[in-house]
Amino acid sequence: DTGVSQNPRHKITKRGQNVTFRCDPISEHNRLYWYRQTLGQGPEFLTYFQNEAQLEKSRLLSDRFSAERPKGSFSTLEIQRTEQGDSAMYLCASSKRTGENTEAFFGQGTRLTVV
Amino acid sequence: AQSVTQPDIHITVSEGASLELRCNYSYGATPYLFWYVQSPGQGLQLLLKYFSGDTLVQGIKGFEAEFKRSQSSFNLRKPSVHWSDAAEYFCAVGASANQAGTALIFGKGTTLSVSS
Numbered sequence: 001d002t003g004v005s006q007n008p009r010h011k012i013t014k015r016g017q018n019v020t021f022r023c024d025p026i027s028e029h030n031r032l033y034w035y036r037q038t039l040g041q042g043p044e045f046l047t048y049f050q051n052e053a054q055l056e057k058s059r060l061l062s063d064r065f066s067a068e069r070p071k072g073s074f075s076t077l078e079i080q081r082t083e084q085g086d087s088a089m090y091l092c093a094s095s096k097r098t099g100e101n102t103e104a105f106f107g108q109g110t111r112l113t114v115v
Numbered sequence: 116a117q118s119v120t121q122p123d124i125h126i127t128v129s130e131g132a133s134l135e136l137r138c139n140y141s142y143g144a145t146p147y148l149f150w151y152v153q154s155p156g157q158g159l160q161l162l163l164k165y166f167s168g169d170t171l172v173q174g175i176k177g178f179e180a181e182f183k184r185s186q187s188s189f190n191l192r193k194p195s196v197h198w199s200d201a202a203e204y205f206c207a208v209g210a211s212a213n214q215a216g217t218a219l220i221f222g223k224g225t226t227l228s229v230s231s
Contacts, residue, residue, distance in 0.1 A: 004158075035219075042119075042207070042224050043205070044221070045219065045220070091159070104161075106158040106160075107158050108156075108157060108158040
């Protein structure tokens, strides 16, 4: 068990470019979450998968944001036409559905800087 | 709507002194409560969680928290702070695991500084 892995750790991009982040969850975890954390704030929930099904996406910040988890394993978060306001830490978490246990394990995040 | 309030943005504690970080939540049903710690450049590490049962829960690194339903609080405590405890601490509330879209709602965090 190597924990939740996120790549890249840092990304600097020019405004208007598209970016994609990858998250590899803990192997036996069927739930995967994406959060955004801006400076001085707590993480903000964006979207959630159970296996390959995206069960909640209404919290995605705009239609420029999309996420996939095609085979129920790794997930990608894409931001199209990036804006300076997208600069933030993007966190991925995973959990295993075991009864009432919703303990989530977080990756180290991808820090996005839009210039 | 669910929400979490951490009233203290920044706390400074002397090394060896006791610590209490406050957390108040707003949630209509039985909450699932968590405390996470985040060191600079690092992800979130779970300190402890409350799902049900004993309202005083023990966590890692000598931390404990007490769930008080009447006060809608879940305060984090440590009897003796170490310099390595300096970090950002987040309280979070989660919905029932039986609901789709289970996600954590986080407070804005409390930054802990430890003075020697």
